[in-house]
Amino acid sequence: MSLEPRGITTRKAVGALLRKELLLERRVPQVLPAMALFSITTFVVFRFALDATSVEGDTASGVLWVTLLFAAMLGAGRLYVADHEEGGIDALLLAPVDRTALLISKAVTFLVFLVLVEVVALPAFVILLLGPGLSPGDIAALALVLLMADVGIAVIGTLFGALAIQTRARDLILPLMALPLLVPVIISAAKASAPLLAATGADSLPGRYLALLGLYDLVFGLLAYAVFDYLFDD
Amino acid sequence: MYSSKLRIYTLATVVTLATAFGLAALYAPIEADQGFSQKIFYVHVPMAIVALGGFVYGGIEGLRYLRTRDPKHDLRSYTAIHMSVILGLGVLITGSIWAKVAWDVWFEWREATLVSFLIVFLLYATYQPLRFAILDPEKQARYAAVFAVTAGAFVPLNFMAVRLAEPFIHPRVLNNTTGGALPTEMKIPFYIALVGMTLLFITLCKLEMTHKLTRGRVKGLERRLDALRGETDDSTLPPRSAAPQVVA
Amino acid sequence: MDAAAPAIELDGLRRRYGHRLALDGVTLTLAAGQTLVVFGPNGAGKSTLLRVLATLLRPTDGVVRILGEALPERAWIVRGHLGLLTHEPLLYGDLSARENLRFHARLRGVPLQRVDDLLAEVKLERRADEPVHTYSRGMLQRTAACRAVLHDPALLLLDEPRANLDPGAIELLEPLVGRQSGRSRVVTSHDPAAGLAEADLVLGLKDGRTAFLAAPDELTPGAITDLYRT
Numbered sequence: 001m002s003l004e005p006r007g008i009t010t011r012k013a014v015g016a017l018l019r020k021e022l023l024l025e026r027r028v029p030q031v032l033p034a035m036a037l038f039s040i041t042t043f044v045v046f047r048f049a050l051d052a053t054s055v056e057g058d059t060a061s062g063v064l065w066v067t068l069l070f071a072a073m074l075g076a077g078r079l080y081v082a083d084h085e086e087g088g089i090d091a092l093l094l095a096p097v098d099r100t101a102l103l104i105s106k107a108v109t110f111l112v113f114l115v116l117v118e119v120v121a122l123p124a125f126v127i128l129l130l131g132p133g134l135s136p137g138d139i140a141a142l143a144l145v146l147l148m149a150d151v152g153i154a155v156i157g158t159l160f161g162a163l164a165i166q167t168r169a170r171d172l173i174l175p176l177m178a179l180p181l182l183v184p185v186i187i188s189a190a191k192a193s194a195p196l197l198a199a200t201g202a203d204s205l206p207g208r209y210l211a212l213l214g215l216y217d218l219v220f221g222l223l224a225y226a227v228f229d230y231l232f233d234d
Numbered sequence: 235m236y237s238s239k240l241r242i243y244t245l246a247t248v249v250t251l252a253t254a255f256g257l258a259a260l261y262a263p264i265e266a267d268q269g270f271s272q273k274i275f276y277v278h279v280p281m282a283i284v285a286l287g288g289f290v291y292g293g294i295e296g297l298r299y300l301r302t303r304d305p306k307h308d309l310r311s312y313t314a315i316h317m318s319v320i321l322g323l324g325v326l327i328t329g330s331i332w333a334k335v336a337w338d339v340w341f342e343w344r345e346a347t348l349v350s351f352l353i354v355f356l357l358y359a360t361y362q363p364l365r366f367a368i369l370d371p372e373k374q375a376r377y378a379a380v381f382a383v384t385a386g387a388f389v390p391l392n393f394m395a396v397r398l399a400e401p402f403i404h405p406r407v408l409n410n411t412t413g414g415a416l417p418t419e420m421k422i423p424f425y426i427a428l429v430g431m432t433l434l435f436i437t438l439c440k441l442e443m444t445h446k447l448t449r450g451r452v453k454g455l456e457r458r459l460d461a462l463r464g465e466t467d468d469s470t471l472p473p474r475s476a477a478p479q480v481v482a
Numbered sequence: 483m484d485a486a487a488p489a490i491e492l493d494g495l496r497r498r499y500g501h502r503l504a505l506d507g508v509t510l511t512l513a514a515g516q517t518l519v520v521f522g523p524n525g526a527g528k529s530t531l532l533r534v535l536a537t538l539l540r541p542t543d544g545v546v547r548i549l550g551e552a553l554p555e556r557a558w559i560v561r562g563h564l565g566l567l568t569h570e571p572l573l574y575g576d577l578s579a580r581e582n583l584r585f586h587a588r589l590r591g592v593p594l595q596r597v598d599d600l601l602a603e604v605k606l607e608r609r610a611d612e613p614v615h616t617y618s619r620g621m622l623q624r625t626a627a628c629r630a631v632l633h634d635p636a637l638l639l640l641d642e643p644r645a646n647l648d649p650g651a652i653e654l655l656e657p658l659v660g661r662q663s664g665r666s667r668v669v670t671s672h673d674p675a676a677g678l679a680e681a682d683l684v685l686g687l688k689d690g691r692t693a694f695l696a697a698p699d700e701l702t703p704g705a706i707t708d709l710y711r712t
Contacts, residue, residue, distance in 0.1 A: 003560065005558075006563065006591070007562060008589070008590065012588070013589060016585060020585045027576050088573075090536075090568075091573075094538070095561065095590055096558055096559070096562035166368060166377065167367035169363070173360065176360045177357070177381070180360075181357060183353050184392055188395060188398075208398060212398055219391060224384075227383055230380055234372075234540060370499070370500075457501065479501065
């Protein structure tokens with residue numbers, strides 16, 4: 001008597017959505033170039049604002065993370081624009097697919113964007129501003145910190161991007177909400193990176209900040225997973 | 235619905251707070267380093283604890299709203315957060331005064347609790363602008379609830395993070411005067427002040443909710459009167475507001 | 483699926499917007515394979531009704547059953563059997579028709595070959611690989627119609643499907659989304675004559691309330707234009 005269910009698995013849905021996201025960005029690159037260019041320009045601005053040709057340790061860490069954070073805000077603001085304006089979120093909502101597939105695909109897309117931007121921004125940072133050099137060990141440790149912080153930024157950016165896109169002042173309200181929420185990420189990431197960027201022969205990675213980043217990613221990942229549905233359940 | 239025992243609550247609040255502050259001023263000992271000005275602690279700390287509790291409660295009511303779609307939870311969530319933001323402003327101001335008197339700075343970045351509180355305050359300050367920016371009342375309530383839940387989970391995590399980040403060479407002022415180290419003469423006024431602040435919070439919330447419900451009922455009656463007179467309401471949208479619309 | 487289950491059963495459907503009722507107690511039954519045409523001035527609730535049926539909006543009150551399944555509990559199952567076609571084509575402008583449709587096909591577990599078949603049916607193969615933002619209104623609507631029927635839905639929801647289309651385009655769409663398709667359909671319309679011609683059941687909405695609900699032969703075009711008079 002009842003209808004046959006016609007949905008596809010969440011994994012396949014995420015795959016289809018991811019494919020669409022990356023295809024769109026490849027076809028008309030908007031987000032990536034903007035974020036990358038913004039990062040590099042910001043480094044240049046910092047050079048003049050700090051009136052220093054090289055930074056190290058805590059200052060270097062701060063400059064790097066503030067720049068990445070604001071580049072991320074730029075990207076998060078653009079995550080849903082294509083869907084909201086033309087693709088129509090309705091079409092996505094009409095598919096018999098778990099809403100969390102949308103969350104996962106957007107978060108992974110954003111994460112990929114963040115990583116790609118960092119691949120460009122980090123060398124630029126080293127060349128433009130960083131005083132001490134970086135050993136391969138440092139780079140590996142830094143990459144770990146970047147990745148763990150990126151996950152947290154991606155989760156918050158995806159969740160609050162979805163919130164903000166439905167409001168009237170979306171470009172303003174997204175950073176206002178997301179920045180306080182990301183403070184623990186910034187604290188942990190900056191504190192973890194500072195010894196790696198220090199002049200007096202880099203120290204090792206403080207473990208507790210990685211632990212905090214991990215906890216943050218877990219808590220907000222689960223939270224986003226739980227509440228995302230409600231944003232689309234009119 | 236919320237106006238029951240409003241008078242009793244108000245009375246209880248006034249009595250408790252008066253007792254607390256009276257005891258604090260006259261009975262509690264004067265602290266060695268800071269003198270009489272230390273007594274602002276009896277206002278500042280209970281206010282902070284109640285404000286944070288209010289934020290978390292706002293998150294709980296937000297969760298209830300998401301699950302039941304019952305507008306009363308949205309009203310409670312909004313009011314709790316609204317009141318906590320106001321109390322939070324009080325916390326920051328009293329904290330600033332205390333810092334100025336005790337350490338001669340208006341804000342102390344090395345005090346983890348103050349910094350955490352500032353961040354939480356900045357987050358919740360976006361709650362009303364968020365609500366105001368969403369026109370559809372049902373969507374507004376739902377999105378605000380998602381925000382309230384996320385922010386409520388954020389409060390403890392944030393305190394943990396900031397505390398972890400600060401090496402505590404700097405003497406933890408709040409540790410000196412709270413917890414186990416607190417002598418009885420300070421404990422009594424402190425706990426009474428805490429109860430008083432909680433009562434203040436509850437009373438103010440009840441007041442605001444009663445006000446909103448009553449106004450909602452009056453508007454509903456006005457609308458019915460207009461409809462009877464034949465003057466129908468042509469507006470297709472409810473008037474724009476950050477507060478939950480009470481439908482009566 | 484039980485062939486006898488009505489396409490749509492509504493009983494006292496209400497949808498609130500603030501203190502206003504966008505839909506106030508709509509009740510009707512539409513048999514399988516039949517067409518319901520909805521008339522009404524702007525703001526009467528036509529789009530709201532369509533969105534509730536499309537499971538995009540929750541009913542505030544009342545009973546809604548689509549293809550025998552109750553909303554909102556069973557919305558997730560019903561979605562696989564619905565097709566929606568509105569003013570907005572719901573396509574990504576920078577992608578081609580083929581890419582757009584393939585995306586939707588993947589999302590619904592439909593074989594990609596169906597995309598090519600549908601594009602041939604609406605005669606879009608030649609330009610199927612150009613970005614959609616270069617298309618005319620007619621081409622957009624044809625692509626959108628393909629999107630709507632990609633998964634062979636039992637129920638179609640059409641919001642003024644013929645608006646701004648030339649007769650050629652309309653003709654191409656007929657087998658997909660018209661009476662010929664054999665699907666149950668809900669169509670909103672502003673054209674009394676055309677609407678009456680394709681309807682099995684006619685609903686007139688005004689301010690969210692049912693102004694009339696009747697078979698087409700019981701109504702005249704005049705009764706419908708009366709709806710639009712304030």
